[in-house]
Amino acid sequence: MPAPDELDIDGPVTAEVFVVTRTEQGLALTGPDGPQPWLLQTIDAGHPMALVESLVRRHLPEATLVHSTSWRYDQGRVVLSFLAVVPEHTVAGLPSVPIDRAVLARGSAHEAPADVAWPAVLEHGLRHLAWLAKDDEAVVAALDQGWHDVLHGYVPAPFQHLGGPT
Amino acid sequence: MTDDQRLQVTCACGWQTVGSEAEVVAATRAHGVDLHNMDVTRDQVLAMSAPAQDGDDERPAGQ
Numbered sequence: 001m002p003a004p005d006e007l008d009i010d011g012p013v014t015a016e017v018f019v020v021t022r023t024e025q026g027l028a029l030t031g032p033d034g035p036q037p038w039l040l041q042t043i044d045a046g047h048p049m050a051l052v053e054s055l056v057r058r059h060l061p062e063a064t065l066v067h068s069t070s071w072r073y074d075q076g077r078v079v080l081s082f083l084a085v086v087p088e089h090t091v092a093g094l095p096s097v098p099i100d101r102a103v104l105a106r107g108s109a110h111e112a113p114a115d116v117a118w119p120a121v122l123e124h125g126l127r128h129l130a131w132l133a134k135d136d137e138a139v140v141a142a143l144d145q146g147w148h149d150v151l152h153g154y155v156p157a158p159f160q161h162l163g164g165p166t
Numbered sequence: 167m168t169d170d171q172r173l174q175v176t177c178a179c180g181w182q183t184v185g186s187e188a189e190v191v192a193a194t195r196a197h198g199v200d201l202h203n204m205d206v207t208r209d210q211v212l213a214m215s216a217p218a219q220d221g222d223d224e225r226p227a228g229q
Contacts (some may be wrong), residue, residue, distance in 0.1 A: 005176075005213075005214045005215075005216060006176050006177060006178045006214060007175060007176070007177040007178060007194060007197075007198060007202075007204070007206065007211075007214055008177075008178040009178070009202060009204065010204070032201060033179050033181070033201050033202075034179065034180065036179065036180070038179075038201070039178070039179060039202060040202055040203045041202055041203045041204045042203070045203055051203060055201075055203065058200075059201075
């Protein structure tokens, strides 16, 4: 929770973008706002997807793909989460941190998790992207083989033997 | 507020700016629009500003 006198996103819906890239060492979190979730205000911005796409294109014009991955209710507002995949050479000058695997936040059969930290959101997003990389032809085509190889590790083990999109 | 009073503004994302009133207002408004899609007014920036702490003068606006 930011201090009251800090500049902070306003409004009932916030967009949160995880800018991820693939390096020789693995996946890394980066972005024009630093290696953290990049928060965007959505008030009067129209479709959140168009807003995120616009901001990503402005700062990262060579982005490979932008995809919504989840939403959650956090501190009185809805947070829409997005993944932006970018080539490593386009973010060479930006700070980045390695992405470690994280434990997913789990709720019950009828309730959302009580608390969701952003590493769990990012883990969920990458698992979602791993599913899309096998199921969505646009995503299959957009990602290079290196990305497909990395995302294979995010596919649940019982399904890793399955091939491409069906 | 005097013209030479140095102010600081901190964003929830960690970004911080220090400078004169005019510098801080300009840098904060640019940061808000450019990175967060936030169009904040001069008055809003000043409302969230604080006198710069000792040593902050070494940090240029926008860093």
